[in-house]
Amino acid sequence: xxxxxxxxxxxxxxxxxSISPEEERRLQQWLEDPQHRALYERIRQKEDLGKSxxxxxxxxxQKDFRDTLNRAAITPRKNSFRYALVAAVLLPVLLVSxxxxxxxxxxxxxxxxxxxxxxQARLILASxxxxxxxxxxxxxxxxxVDAVIDSRERxxxxxxxxxxxxxxxxxxxxxxxxxxxxxxxxxxxxGVNYNVELSDGTLVYLDADSRLEYPSRFVGDSRTVSVSGxxxxxxxxxxxxxxxxxTSGADIRVFGTEFCVSDNGTQTTxxxxxxxxxxxxxxxxxxxxxxTPGQQAVVSGGHCEVRAVETLYVTxxxxxxxIFNACDIDRIMEELSSWYNIDYVLEDPEVSTHITARxxxxxxxxxxxxxxxxxxxxxxxxEGRVITVTK
Amino acid sequence: MKQDRLIRAFRKGEEWAFRRVYEQFFDPLCLYxxxxxxxxxxxxxxxxxxxxxxxxxxxxxxNCHTIRSFLYISVRNRSINLLRRQARTIEKISQMQxxxxxxxxxxxxxxxxxxxxxxxxxxxxxxxxxxxxMLSIEGRxxxxxxxxxxxxxxxxxxxxxxxxxxxxEMFRYSRSESELTNRLSAKTEY
Numbered sequence: 083x084x085x086x087x088x089x090x091x092x093x094x095x096x097x098x099x100s101i102s103p104e105e106e107r108r109l110q111q112w113l114e115d116p117q118h119r120a121l122y123e124r125i126r127q128k129e130d131l132g133k134s135x136x137x138x139x140x141x142x143x144q145k146d147f148r149d150t151l152n153r154a155a156i157t158p159r160k161n162s163f164r165y166a167l168v169a170a171v172l173l174p175v176l177l178v179s180x181x182x183x184x185x186x187x188x189x190x191x192x193x194x195x196x197x198x199x200x201x202q203a204r205l206i207l208a209s210x211x212x213x214x215x216x217x218x219x220x221x222x223x224x225x226x227v228d229a230v231i232d233s234r235e236r237x238x239x240x241x242x243x244x245x246x247x248x249x250x251x252x253x254x255x256x257x258x259x260x261x262x263x264x265x266x267x268x269x270x271x272x273g274v275n276y277n278v279e280l281s282d283g284t285l286v287y288l289d290a291d292s293r294l295e296y297p298s299r300f301v302g303d304s305r306t307v308s309v310s311g312x313x314x315x316x317x318x319x320x321x322x323x324x325x326x327x328x329t330s331g332a333d334i335r336v337f338g339t340e341f342c343v344s345d346n347g348t349q350t351t352x353x354x355x356x357x358x359x360x361x362x363x364x365x366x367x368x369x370x371x372x373x374t375p376g377q378q379a380v381v382s383g384g385h386c387e388v389r390a391v392e393t394l395y396v397t398x399x400x401x402x403x404x405i406f407n408a409c410d411i412d413r414i415m416e417e418l419s420s421w422y423n424i425d426y427v428l429e430d431p432e433v434s435t436h437i438t439a440r441x442x443x444x445x446x447x448x449x450x451x452x453x454x455x456x457x458x459x460x461x462x463x464x465e466g467r468v469i470t471v472t473k
Numbered sequence: 474m475k476q477d478r479l480i481r482a483f484r485k486g487e488e489w490a491f492r493r494v495y496e497q498f499f500d501p502l503c504l505y506x507x508x509x510x511x512x513x514x515x516x517x518x519x520x521x522x523x524x525x526x527x528x529x530x531x532x533x534x535x536n537c538h539t540i541r542s543f544l545y546i547s548v549r550n551r552s553i554n555l556l557r558r559q560a561r562t563i564e565k566i567s568q569m570q571x572x573x574x575x576x577x578x579x580x581x582x583x584x585x586x587x588x589x590x591x592x593x594x595x596x597x598x599x600x601x602x603x604x605x606x607m608l609s610i611e612g613r614x615x616x617x618x619x620x621x622x623x624x625x626x627x628x629x630x631x632x633x634x635x636x637x638x639x640x641x642e643m644f645r646y647s648r649s650e651s652e653l654t655n656r657l658s659a660k661t662e663y
Contacts, residue, residue: 083546086579087538090586097587097610098594099633100640121580125587126612217597218497221489225478233488 097126203276203288205240208264215240215276227264227298232279240268241279242298263299270311273423275399280307283318284325287400289344291420312344314400317357332370332381333362341373342396349382353396361386402443404450408436411460411471418469422447426469435460476537483540486531494540495524501589502548508581509552509573519555523547545582594640602639605632 092109095101101109113119205213205224213223215238221231224240232239263281270276270288278286281299288294292311300323308328317325317336327334329345332352339357343350352361354373361371361379370386371379378391398405404421406414414437415426421443437457441450451462451469463470482490499520506516523544534540573581591610595603601622608618615633619626 083542083549083582084538086582087541087545087586089579090583090590093583093587094590094594095640097591098606098640099609099637117576121583125584126610214597218493218593219597221482221493222476222478231489233492 203270206267239277242281263297267295269293285316287314314342335360353378404441429472505585519551602632602636606636
């Protein structure tokens with residue numbers, strides 16, 4: 083078996099042009115056998131390499147991953163797996179053949195299934211290097227900056243927790259002085275969300291279409307991060323080192339608490355769930371508001387307005403739900419567009435339905451639109467990734 | 474070095490490392506098992522069982538190549554065993570009779586593994602690089618590719634150079650394979 087695998091390595095390297103002269107010689111030797119040559123040509127000419135690539139990307143292996151862990155624990159045999167199993171194996175076949183059909187007829191698929199996708203969050207290091215957190219090499223690259231991707235109940239967490247202590251027997255690095263903290267930026271695109279655990283243990287849930295800038299390790303008097311988009315913070319308690327969240331319009335100072343910040347570039351909304359936070363004018367020492375749990379401060383152009391809110395609606399996204407409470411369709415579509423990465427058009431801008439609904443976020447958009455269509459008199463038309471809202 | 478970290482985490486039983494391996498190999502191994510079993514759901518069952526075994530034995534592996542060998546060997550053995558068991562029931566006998574020659578068996582592995590590596594490598598390239606690379610793997614010239622993608626031959630060349638540079642980094646770790654002995658024989662897998 084090892085022989086076959088070595089040959090596979092050589093062929094892959096050959097086809098991608100990354101083979102060394104020494105390896106080239108060994109491959110040529112192997113290719114002297116006409117049967118081997120035939121196999122090589124067959125692989126090389128495989129028209130559908132590019133297509134099976136697309137197919138692979140679309141299989142949902144994640145689902146079965148849990149099953150495997152469970153199986154390792156008890157090894158139950160269930161026939162109910164079978165449906166999922168058949169689907170996962172057939173899917174690439176269907177996608178590949180579908181691609182061919184479309185290609186042959188020159189038709190572009192106008193209505194792909196719009197599902198929310200996971201893990202294409204990117205981390206930008208101080209050096210400017212961009213790490214795709216879903217890429218195979220991500221854990222190794224992250225190791226160099228003392229971060230790990232941890233799979234937890236709530237999904238993946240990029241964690242810097244251990245960079246403060248825990249230097250157990252990691253060879254020469256353990257003895258070396260701790261590296262200077264670097265400024266990292268986590269960029270979460272539309273259609274995805276991601277969580278970070280900072281070096282002080284503070285947990286940040288970042289929603290789709292958001293970014294967070296933070297040091298890989300906190301040093302100095304305060305813990306400062308910058309956010310745009312929407313984030314939920316669970317700040318670890320440390321009165322000695324105030325935690326400061328910078329947004330385009332305000333600074334928020336906290337001492338260990340839970341709150342949600344959203345910032346769209348012109349308006350910063352801070353909602354306090356637990357504890358106490360002060361909202362300050364951006365980069366100044368002027369306190370605009372001091373919030374108590376259940377209050378929301380909206381800062382826009384230096385002007386601050388405080389109101390009481392039902393925090394459930396503000397934080398639902400973090401728990402995987404859309405909750406709309408008498409919302410305009412406009413607001414709802416805005417929310418959907420950042421999660422499913424779609425664009426939308428309101429056919430009749432006067433549509434003034436107020437919709438109240440609680441919908442799971444992970445379903446594909448069809449089910450969400452179905453549910454919305456059932457609530458009141460809105461309908462949807464889908465063309466590609468554009469959803470038109472009709473009456 | 475980076476592979477070292479993965480393997481260390483794997484031996485310690487850290488879930489991310491197992492997930493990494495699982496993501497890399499699950500789909501290719503299913504395709505491999507299907508070649509024997511001709512049945513998607515059985516294939517996936519076999520592969521899941523193999524991963525379960527891998528997870529239980531995690532502290533026995535000290536490099537990525539032994540993991541890879543283990544996976545392929547186990548999937549093959551389990552597939553053949555399953556066929557044998559099924560052959561005792563009459564309807565599967567005909568299937569058993571079409572046995573594979575050693576050469577065919579080798580081809581089955583190589584085909585799957587090469588495809589897996591190419592796809593993994595290509596996935597991590599920027600999209601322009603990726604397109605250029607796929608086309609050049611199909612054997613097209615720089616000029617042809619340039620015409621197809623409406624870019625200059627020079628740009629094609631640049632993309633190709635960038636792609637190859639990245640791929641070299643990715644493939645570097647597999648170079649030492651020849652120096653490694655295959656510690657796992659077919660018998661020691663359980």
